[in-house]
Amino acid sequence: MDNAATPSIRAIGLGRDFAEHTAVHPLDLEVNPGEVYGLLGPNGSGKSTTVRMLTTMLRPSRGTAQVAGADITRDPGTVRRRTGVVLQGTALDPLMSARELLCLQGRLQSLTSRQARARCAELLTAFDAQEFADTPISKLSGGQRRRIDLAVALVQRPDVLFLDEPTTGLDPASRRSLWEEIRALSAGHGVTVLLTTQYLEEADQLCDRIGILRAGRLIASAAPHVLKEETGDRVLTLRFRDAPAAGRARDLLTARGEQLHAAEATPHAVSIRLTRPGADGETLLTLASAGLHAESLTVDEPSLEDVFLRLALTPEGATAA
Incomplete structure (x- = not known):
């Protein structure tokens, strides 16, 4: 890229x-050619x-944007010709077949007609859809x-593809299959992809960079690993x-103001967020001075879920660069 x-x-x-x-406050955003960029945020x-x-379906109240080299308000027709869009709900005619829709x-x-049939055959092959190409969409x-929804969006060979929660409602196998299609579009064909998703694993797996929206504001934008390093906390x-013994340790650490990580807690274990440098060593010294010695310990790196919970759902979350 x-x-x-x-x-x-x-x-x-x-x-x-x-x-x-105000649904979206003034937003500055750049997505590079061939990049998969994810937008995350609560409902x-x-x-x-x-x-x-960005897809010209809704006129902005302020600001401007260029998509695939065209202005979304001054040249919406060019934007539409150069982009493909897959919205949350499929918009396919249930009575038509995939072949009919693509043609x-x-x-x-x-x-x-000849070009349309050739492009249809190409897409049916690419999406492994020949077996059900002539079956009504309703079945x-x-x-x-x-998969057909995505294929329809690719008929005109778009430079930019917008996917609004494309895998919502799909079973895990279908979701992962669609991930492979999206990866191939970006890596193999240089298509720029902007997707929204409610699945954090999906964003982590697919996206080169992620933007996090909270109350209409873009509060963070970076590669997933950067967001984790700069925003998430390791868990001890x-x-x-x-x-x-675990109960005594829990009480002692709570009294010191440490942040317990309830998701990892069990009757015999205590987990805390390492919110500052050296917190792991301080914790062990504190417990040792009280005669408490752990039989084992692990330190887990922050997850994208940790980042999302801190930034998107916590008003005082810090903005990552």
């Missing part, structure tokens, strides 16, 4: 109001509104429908011989 190239998506002060409610944080503005989309994109599984888990 050439980071010196012109961004495929560039938003400057982009925002949207609804009546007296109502502005993810879908941002996608709708129709090709004709709508000004392909000749396909959720995973099969999503101490395992004791018996529950009473």
Whole structure:
């Protein structure tokens, strides 16, 4: 990926109001060619509104953006020709087959009948959909429908692909299959992908960079590993011989103001967040001075879930660069 190239998506002060409610505050964003960029945030944080503005479905209240080299307000037609969009709910005609839908989309994109049929065959092969190509959409599984939805968005060979929660409602196998398709589009064909998702594992697996939205504000934007290093806390888990010893350790550490990590706690173990340098050594010294010695200990690196919980759901969360 050439980071010196012109961004495929560039938003400057982009925002949207609804009546007296600001859905998206002025947002600055750049996504590089061939990059997979994920937008995370709780419900109502502005993810879908941002996608709708960037895809020209919703006019911004302020700011500007260029997508695939075209301005979203001054040249929306070019933006639409150069982008593909997959929204949360499939928008496929249930009575048509995948083959019919793909050929129709090709004709709508000004392909000749021969070109449309050739592109249809190419996409059916790419998405391993020949077996159900002539089956009505209404009879396909959720995973099969999503694959066709994605194929329809790719008929015009877009430079930029927008995916708004593309795997919601899919079973794990179908979700991972779609991940492979998205990776191939980015790595193999240089397509820039901006996706929103509610699955943190999905963002961690797929995205080169992640932006976190909270109440309509972009509060962090970085590679997943950078967000974890700069924002998440390591977790120290101490395992004791018996529950009473673990209970004494828990009480002592709580009195010292340490942050317990309840998700890892068991009757014989205590977990704390290492919120400052040297906290692990301080903890062991504190316990040893009280005659408490752990039989074993582990230190776990922060997860994307830790980052999300701290930034997206905690008002006082710090912004990562």
